[in-house]
Amino acid sequence: MRPVIHTENLTKFYGKQRGVLDLDILVESGEVFGFLGPNGAGKTTTIRVLLDFIRPTRGRAVIFGLDAQEQSTEIRRRIGYLPGELELYEKLSGAELLRYFANLRGGVDWSYVEELAERFDCDLAKHIRSLSRGNKQKIGLIQAFMNKPELLILDEPTSGLDPLMQHEFAHLIGEVKSEGRAVFVSSHIMPEVEHICDHVGIIREGQLVAIEDIETLKGRAIRRLEIHFSSSVPPEPFANLPGVQDVLVADGILRCTVKGSLDAVIKAAAQFEVVNIISQEPSLEEIFLAYYGGGDHAA
Amino acid sequence: MLRNTFLRTLRDQRKSLFWWAFGMVGTSLYLALFYPVIRDNMANYEKILQSMPESVKSIFMANSQASLATADGYINIELFSMVAPILFLVFAIGVGSAAVAGEEEKGTLDLLLANPLSRWRIVVEKFGAMVVGTVGLGFLFWLTLFVGGKAVGMDANFARVAEATVSVVLLALAQGSIALAVGSAFGKRGVATGMASGLAFAFYLLNALAPMVKALKPYRKLSLWYYYIGNDPVMKGLKLSHVGVLVGVILVLLAVALVAFDRRDLSV
Ligand SMILES: Nc1ncnc2c1ncn2[C@@H]1O[C@H](COP(=O)(O)OP(=O)(O)O)[C@@H](O)[C@H]1O
Ligand SMILES: [Mg+2]
Numbered sequence: 358m359r360p361v362i363h364t365e366n367l368t369k370f371y372g373k374q375r376g377v378l379d380l381d382i383l384v385e386s387g388e389v390f391g392f393l394g395p396n397g398a399g400k401t402t403t404i405r406v407l408l409d410f411i412r413p414t415r416g417r418a419v420i421f422g423l424d425a426q427e428q429s430t431e432i433r434r435r436i437g438y439l440p441g442e443l444e445l446y447e448k449l450s451g452a453e454l455l456r457y458f459a460n461l462r463g464g465v466d467w468s469y470v471e472e473l474a475e476r477f478d479c480d481l482a483k484h485i486r487s488l489s490r491g492n493k494q495k496i497g498l499i500q501a502f503m504n505k506p507e508l509l510i511l512d513e514p515t516s517g518l519d520p521l522m523q524h525e526f527a528h529l530i531g532e533v534k535s536e537g538r539a540v541f542v543s544s545h546i547m548p549e550v551e552h553i554c555d556h557v558g559i560i561r562e563g564q565l566v567a568i569e570d571i572e573t574l575k576g577r578a579i580r581r582l583e584i585h586f587s588s589s590v591p592p593e594p595f596a597n598l599p600g601v602q603d604v605l606v607a608d609g610i611l612r613c614t615v616k617g618s619l620d621a622v623i624k625a626a627a628q629f630e631v632v633n634i635i636s637q638e639p640s641l642e643e644i645f646l647a648y649y650g651g652g653d654h655a656a
Numbered sequence: 657m658l659r660n661t662f663l664r665t666l667r668d669q670r671k672s673l674f675w676w677a678f679g680m681v682g683t684s685l686y687l688a689l690f691y692p693v694i695r696d697n698m699a700n701y702e703k704i705l706q707s708m709p710e711s712v713k714s715i716f717m718a719n720s721q722a723s724l725a726t727a728d729g730y731i732n733i734e735l736f737s738m739v740a741p742i743l744f745l746v747f748a749i750g751v752g753s754a755a756v757a758g759e760e761e762k763g764t765l766d767l768l769l770a771n772p773l774s775r776w777r778i779v780v781e782k783f784g785a786m787v788v789g790t791v792g793l794g795f796l797f798w799l800t801l802f803v804g805g806k807a808v809g810m811d812a813n814f815a816r817v818a819e820a821t822v823s824v825v826l827l828a829l830a831q832g833s834i835a836l837a838v839g840s841a842f843g844k845r846g847v848a849t850g851m852a853s854g855l856a857f858a859f860y861l862l863n864a865l866a867p868m869v870k871a872l873k874p875y876r877k878l879s880l881w882y883y884y885i886g887n888d889p890v891m892k893g894l895k896l897s898h899v900g901v902l903v904g905v906i907l908v909l910l911a912v913a914l915v916a917f918d919r920r921d922l923s924v
Contacts, residue, residue, distance in 0.1 A: 371921075408770060411921040434772035444763030448668055449658075457658040461771040500767070 358385040361508050361539040362407065366416030369402050376402040378563045379416065384541055384556075386507075389534055391554035391571070392543040399563040400543040401441050404512050407541075408438060420508065434462070437501035441512035441543070443493060451481035451488070451496045458500050465504045473499045476525050490517045502529060509533060511542045515549040527553050548638050551575065576617050578638075584611040584626050585633040594625045661768070662781035666788065669751070673789055676747055680797045683743065687734050688804030691727065698725055711868055727812035731801070732820075732890040740797070740824050741884065745856050748790050748832030753848035755782035756917060757839030765922060776914045779840055783910055786832050794825040820889040826902040827884035831856050833909035841916035843923050856880075880905065 362384040369376035377399035384390040392400050405411045407418050409429035418425035420432045446454055451474075459465040474481050479495040488496070494517040501509055509530075515523050530540055530553045544550040551557070557574060559567045592606040600616040615622055619636070657667040666673070694701060701724050705713075723729045756779060759765040768778065798821040802814050831852050839848035859879040863886070866876035876882050883902050887895040 405922075410766065410769065430772050430774050433770060436770075438767075438770035440763075440766040440770075442763060443767070445767065446664075446668070446764055453658055457664055458767075458771055460659050461661070461768075461773060497767075 358387060360384070360419075360422075361386050361388075362390075362418065362420050362541060364403075364416065364418045367403065367406060367413055367418055368415035369399075369406060369411065370414045375399075375563045376414075377406075377560070380560075380565050382558055382565065382568075384508075384539055386539050387534060387537045388556065389530060389540040389542065389554050391550045391557035392541060392560065393545070393547055393550070393557050394543075394560035395545050398545075398560045400545075400560060401512055402563075403560075404438075404441075404510055404541075404543060407510060408433065408436075435506055436508045436510055437504060437506035438509075439497050439501040439511045439514050443497040445485045445493055445496060447484075447486040450484050451479065451499075454485060454496060455481065455500055455503065459503065462504050469505070470499060470503050473502055473529075476529070477522060491519060491522070494518055495522065498526065498529075502533075505536075505538075507538050509538070509540045509542075511540065513543055513545070515544065515546070523549065578617070580615050580619070581637040582611075582613055582615050582619070582622065583633075583635040583637075584622075584631060585609065585635075586611070586626075587630040587632050590629050594628070595622065598622055598625060660781060661773070661778055662784045665755075665782055665785035669785070669789060673792075676789075676793055677796050680743060680793050681800045683739060684735065684797050684800040685804045687731070687739075688801055688810060689808060691730060691805070691810050692808050694724060694730060695727075727805070727810045728816065728890055731812055731817055732888070735801075736820050736824065736885065736890055740821075741827060741860075741881075744790065744793070744824050744828035745831050745853075747793060748786060748828035749835045749849060749852045749856070751786045751789055752832035752835030752852065753839050753845045755779070755786060755836050755839060756913070757843050757845040757848050760839075760843040760923060761845050769922070775918045779836070779910075779913050779917050783833070783836060783913070786836065787829060790825055790828050790832065794821050797821060816890055816893055819894045823884050823889045823894060823899070823902075826899065826906070827880060830880050830902050830905045830909070833906045833913070837909045837913040837916065840913035841920070843920075 360383055362382060364380050364382045367380040367382070368378050380399075380403060382390075382403075392403065394400055402411070406413050407420060407425055409426050409432075412426060421435060423432050425432060446457075449457065455470055459467070459470070470481075473479075477495040477499065479492060479499065481496075483492075485493065485496065494514075498514060501511065501514075515526060518526060530542075533540055534555075540553075542550055542554070547557075551571060551574070554571050557569055557571060558565055559569070586609045589609045590606060590611065592604065595601065595604050595606065595611060595613065598621040600618065601613050601622050602616070603612070603614045605612045611626065613622065657663045705724060724733060756765075759768065769775070798814075798818050801817060804810075805812055805814065834855060835848040835852035838851045839845060842848070859881040862872060863876060863879040863881035866872040866879070866882075876886075880902065883898040887893075887898055889895075
């Protein structure tokens with residue numbers, strides 16, 4: 358494993374407006390790094406510094422051992438990028454756009470472009486202006502992957518993709534990883550990326566609040582659970598289960614929040630006749646509040 | 657046409673270039689074909705012209721000593737004192753403001769710059785596309801005038817007309833470079849167009865009014881317009897020092913664009 362992205366005290370202010378503060382991030386080769394945080398947290402700001410679109414106020418970023426600002430052209434030769442707010446040349450067709458970018462890169466393996474288009478079920482002959490948002494996103498993904506970059510930087514790549522395409526996307530990320538290439542992927546929706554990531558960095562209000570192994574984070578996940586029974590049940594069996602909080606039993610419905618494994622509460626419920634189970638993933642914001650916000654949920 | 661950003665930019669402009677070419681050809685053809693009518697009624701026009709006050713002549717005819725009595729004078733007054741510079745300026749300023757700021761505002765700059773291109777390279781290629789477009793239109797403009805003029809037996813010095821066309825193309829490129837530089841520095845197309853057009857108007861007025869307004873007289877040489885037409889290129893040809901000033905201004909503005917664009921944060 359070699360370091361691919363390394364930031365040191367990376368700080369960006371837009372005038373007085375905070376962008377990001379003192380980020381120290383390390384991403385290594387063969388790793389998929391999820392960069393998670395709510396809207397406005399600073400994900401796009403970080404990514405734009407990595408690409409040298411904006412210059413840090415303090416600190417620096419090093420990619421492939423090269424300075425992100427001084428040696429940006431060389432760095433960009435070796436990365437693929439998908440912007441958060443994708444805008445394509447509307448006057449071109451998908452194939453023309455990809456050809457153009459391939460030319461700017463001194464050529465790519467065109468059979469791979471065709472393979473990607475096939476996998477994403479994307480018609481490259483169509484004019485970009487006639488494409489739906491989801492189809493534009495596919496073109497954006499293809500141009501990011503087509504030069505088989507050593508590092509992919511993807512800003513909220515799954516937005517606008519239907520579930521089938523998200524699956525294909527995850528598959529592709531798996532291939533990239535198995536080839537020892539690295540991925541830096543941002544999202545504000547944890548379930549969309551958690552299955553592809555090895556590590557996640559959680560950013561909130563410009564600050565990195567945690568870098569976690571994905572398994573650890575999942576173990577901490579809080580779920581809201583609702584179990585419907587065929588008749589009313591007593592509250593006692595659910596009272597003191599490990600990791601189970603906010604228990605409320607009424608009208609044959611149990612409502613609670615569960616931290617980590619659901620095992621205990623499911624086993625307790627199994628002694629009654631269960632009609633339905635509704636499990637709700639927490640929003641990222643709820644996780645932050647629970648773990649890093651000092652909220653009383655964390656207790 | 658998709659080999660590089662220079663060619664892609666021209667490709668993007670092809671429709672617009674076609675209509676501009678259409679307009680330029682139309683304008684010079686119209687002027688050429690209309691010439692016999694003027695020539696055959698010369699006495700009347702000349703009278704009207706001579707009766708106009710000096711100030712009006714100065715403003716609308718760029719202070720030229722030309723008269724409609726000759727083909728050169730006709731071309732000078734009807735084309736190069738107003739119509740041609742306006743056409744070329746509008747074109748070049750439009751292209752110059754769109755060059756960097758247009759892509760930045762549309763948001764396509766992000767993806768373009770994800771490729772291994774330096775920022776200065778993009779500015780240079782966009783500048784190149786502006787030069788090629790403006791020069792191409794200039795050539796068409798002159799060619800139409802030449803062919804149309806010959807067809808109606810216009811007795812003009814077309815070499816001098818070519819020199820005047822070079823001069824108007826240089827003026828347009830200088831103004832277009834202002835738009836390019838402002839757009840590269842601020843990333844706002846509207847600001848670029850506004851500043852370049854505003855300055856163009858100010859330069860025009862300064863050059864036209866300076867001969868009459870005492871307070872302005874010393875400042876006439878600050879006007880780019882002066883270097884375009886001050887030497888009366890249709891009558892007397894290009895003056896090397898004036899060409900030098902325009903070319904110098906263009907190169908300085910290009911350098912400003914390169915440095916400014918390279919230094920700043922790009923907007924989303
Ligand atoms: N160009 C800008 N000018 C001023 N503030 C900005 C600019 N871009 C982003 N910000 C601010 O920086 C913060 C981080 O934004 P961003 O990086 O876009 O967040 P994210 O991508 O995580 O949603 C936000 O508070 C946002 O308002
Ligand atoms: Mg963002």
